[in-house]
Amino acid sequence: MGPGPSDVNPRILNAMARPTLGHLDPLFIELMDQTKQLLQYAFKTENALTMPISAPGSAGMEACFVNLVEPGDKVLVCINGVFGNRMVENVERCGGEALTVNNIWGEQTDLNAVEDTLKANPDIKVLAFVHAETSTGVRNDAKALCELARKYDCLSIVDAVTSLGGIELDVDGWGIDAIYSGSxxxxxxxxxxxxxxxxDKAVSVIQNRKTKVQSWFLDMNLIVGYWGQGAKRAYxxxxxxxxxYAMYEALLILKEEGLENAWQRHALSHEKLAHGLSELGLELTVDSAYRLPQLNVVKIPDGVDDAAVRKQLLEDFNLEIGAGLGDHAGKVWRIGLMGYACKPRNIDHCLAALRTVLK
Amino acid sequence: MGPGPSDVNPRILNAMARPTLGHLDPLFIELMDQTKQLLQYAFKTENALTMPISAPGSAGMEACFVNLVEPGDKVLVCINGVFGNRMVENVERCGGEALTVNNIWGEQTDLNAVEDTLKANPDIKVLAFVHAETSTGVRNDAKALCELARKYDCLSIVDAVTSLGGIELDVDGWGIDAIYSGSxxxxxxxxxxxxxxxxDKAVSVIQNRKTKVQSWFLDMNLIVGYWGQGAKRAYxxxxxxxxxYAMYEALLILKEEGLENAWQRHALSHEKLAHGLSELGLELTVDSAYRLPQLNVVKIPDGVDDAAVRKQLLEDFNLEIGAGLGDHAGKVWRIGLMGYACKPRNIDHCLAALRTVLK
Incomplete structure (x- = not known):
């Protein structure tokens, strides 16, 4: 019950152990097509360019930035946690100029500050932000931020690593231009x-770049030849x-449950956990209006030894919870309620273990 | 029996289906350390910076180039197949200047031409080449090419995607500076x-770059914090x-067999296949002096329909062989004898199937 990787559904582990098909085998191509459709469902999008990148979420982030940002481009990055800072790194390594709106860790990105910056800098090309900040447990207002991006004629890049499948996310409804997530x-x-x-707007920008995408591996102009439509795929x-196989199975499980049902399960599970934590006298650090149900950030009570508690939970209760990152180290714990691990039995176990350890 | 992915050993598929540990779990860190040691064995190196990149071989290639090539750097690339061309793409996307030595597909890289170019351009920083060209079945003389690189004070980047575990490869013995392979x-x-x-020489170059590595995901300065020595790992x-897990198991299997034994198994299997093909009147296109045992390129006899034969092999014999790439399309087949798939039973099956289909 840390900030991820979350417990993997055994169905997915089984899927993974099936014999390896060739990457150009007609059967595998069919699985690619179905995976794409399931992903469109999960993202709520009809974007033709929707697919899984063959590498971790960090590479998904990089895929969005290297394809959309060219040298000299201005990008406004909203920072209220670790992953906003990583976006700035990406912009700079593309030769872009990163402007930032900084907010205190644990608070939402300030929409007024974003609008002021967009207004003052009409040449900003991209607005980038993290939907669900795994480092702080904060949900940024993705819908409103994307509205601002459109209002000021910017593209939007959205980090949905921790949000996809856990809270409302509507790529087409909100007009998101580029989005990446994690598995x-x-x-x-x-x-x-x-x-x-x-x-489609982002695709057009990628197709009309002045310079080649700096990464060959992540160049969407090339990847689309492999993941594109039709039977003919270029290696x-x-x-x-x-x-x-694992990603296909995971998306199938999400569709079987239903996207909205999955969001509701995360919301209800969060309420149950929050209620129990409150009974233990523990305090959640994030305002309930923009708290992530799937990542619960708990203030460590005064006088309690962070590392000792986590060690005891792991050794005596086989339970992992996350430490604070960056400025939050030693001050908070992060309790994940993600996907397959988001179930009443886990919540009961976590609360009982904390009750014993903190006694 | 195509050019890869080869049949996966069932031990590896089983390993893969084990429950997912956290990426910072002490047990996983231990597995990382052991994987690194096994990889040092497989590469024949004591290089401290030896690890698996979390993405396919194309990203391994990119990791070598983006870390070692800075804007303006001259790189000499040896091209005698598809993957040499891909190296040129990588150099150019790093802002480097690619010089090339081109040889006919199916022949080795000409050492004299390489030496002449190195002599004429004393500011070349890197010599890059493919050890085992999967597109043509040719082994380039890696030992001699690395000697030339050292003689002219260049770094060497070696593509060992298809060579590792199949033919002699000696990273320290040959003085290779950067090498990548595939799984x-x-x-x-x-x-x-x-x-x-x-x-160590390459590491020193990476640590003393004038510019940041253009890829955050592949920046070895950052990756080393996660894969480095000691118990403390930075996310x-x-x-x-x-x-x-799968990579660990694959390397363990290689060590159990013994590296030299694996090379010998590939060599002997190739002889058996070559003998059988010759009996069928089929001709191998590559000179036996520099032919890859693990990738046998066969001339398609006049009047034989390439696609029809491959389709019949797949449908009637459940046997996949590879088509020719690029200029070789329609002219050759590529028969892989790689790793777990490199065994007498497969060779017998392949020869019997070809005998029937070509009758």
Whole structure:
């Protein structure tokens, strides 16, 4: 019950152990097509350029930035946790200029500050932000931020690593231009694959670049030849075939449950956990208005030894919870309720273990 | 029996289906250390910076180039197949200048031409070449090419995607500075992971770059914090934990057999296949002096329908062989004898099937 990887559904582990097909085998091509459709369902999009990148979420982030940002481009990055900072790194390594709106860790990105910056800098090309900040447990207002991006004629890049499958996310409804996610959070799939999606507007920007994409491996102009429509696929790289079996199974499980049902399960489970934590006298750090149900950040009570508690939980209760990151180290714990691990039995176990350890 | 992915050993598929550990779990860190040691054995190196990259071989290639090539750097690339061309793409996307020595597909890289170019361009920083060209079945003389690189004070980047575990490869003995390989050729592991190794000289070049590595995901300065020595690991990206189980198992299988024994098995199997093909009146296109035992390129006899034969082999005999790539399309077949698939039973089956289909 840490911040991920979450427990993998055994159905997914079984899927993964099936014999490896060739990456150009007609049967595998069919699985790629079905995976794409399931991913469109999960993202709520009809974007044709929707597919899993053959590498972890960090590479999915990089795929969005290297394809959309050219040298000299201005990108506004909203920072209120670790992963916003990583976006700035990406912009700079593309030769872009990163402007930032910084908010205190644990609070939402301030929409007014974003609008002011967009207004003052009409040449900003991209607005980038993290939907669900895994480092702080904060949900940023993705819908409103994408509205601002459109209002000021920017593209939007959205980090949905921890949000996909856990809270409302509507790529087409909100007008998101580029989005990446991870496999190992609310999809409860094995780590190593990063679903991405690009709007037609983003695709047009990628096709009309002045310079070549700096990464050959992540160049969407080339990847689309392999993941594109139709029976004819051009070899680009050898896909991680077995990991793709796992991703297909994870998305199928999500569809079987129903996207909205999965969101509701995370919300209700969070309420149950929050109620129990409150009974133990523990405090959640994030305001309930923009708290992530799938990542619960708990203030460590005064006088309690962070590392000792986590060690005892792991050794005596076989229970992992996350430490604080960066400025939050030693001050908070992060309790994940993600995907397959988001179930009443786990919540009961976690609360009982904390009750014993904190006695 | 195509050019890869090769059949995956069932031991590896079983390993992959084990429960997912956290990427910072002490047990997983231990597995990372052991994987690194096994990889040092397979590469014949004591390089400290030896590890599997969390993405396919194409990303391993990119990791070598983006870390060692800075804008303006001159790189000499030896081209005698598809993957040499891909190296040129990588150099150019790093802002480097690619000089090339081109040889006819199916022939070795000409050492004299390489030496002449190195002599004429004393500012060349890197010599890059493919050890085993999967597109043509040719083995380039890696030992001699690395000697030339050292003689002219260059770094060497070696593509060992298809060579590792199949033919002699000696990273320290030959003085290779940067090398990448794949999981799905002679290691018979699932695709999606790319082992790499960097010499101390290469590490020093990476640490003293003037510019930041253009890829955050592949920046070895950051990755080393996660894969480095000691118990303390800095989070960089979430490793594909289950694929790493698979890689560990694949390397363990190689060590159990013994590296030299694996090379010999590939050599003897090739002889058996070559003998059988000759009896069928089929001709291998590559000179036996530099032919890859693990990838046998066969001339399609006049009047034989390439696609029809491959289709019949697949449908009636459940046997996949590879088509020709690029200029070789329609002219050759590529028969893989890689790792777990390199065994007498497969050779007998392949020869019997070809005998029937070509009758």
């Amino acid at each position: 190992q959070k609310c999809l409860s799939c094995v780590p190593g694959i990063s679903p991405v999606s690009f709007s 680009h790289h050898t896909a991680p075939v077995n990991s793709m | 799905q050729k002679c290691l018979s592991c699932v695709p999606g992971i790319s082992p790499v190794s960097f010499s 960089h990206h979430t490793a594909p934990v289950n694929s790493m």
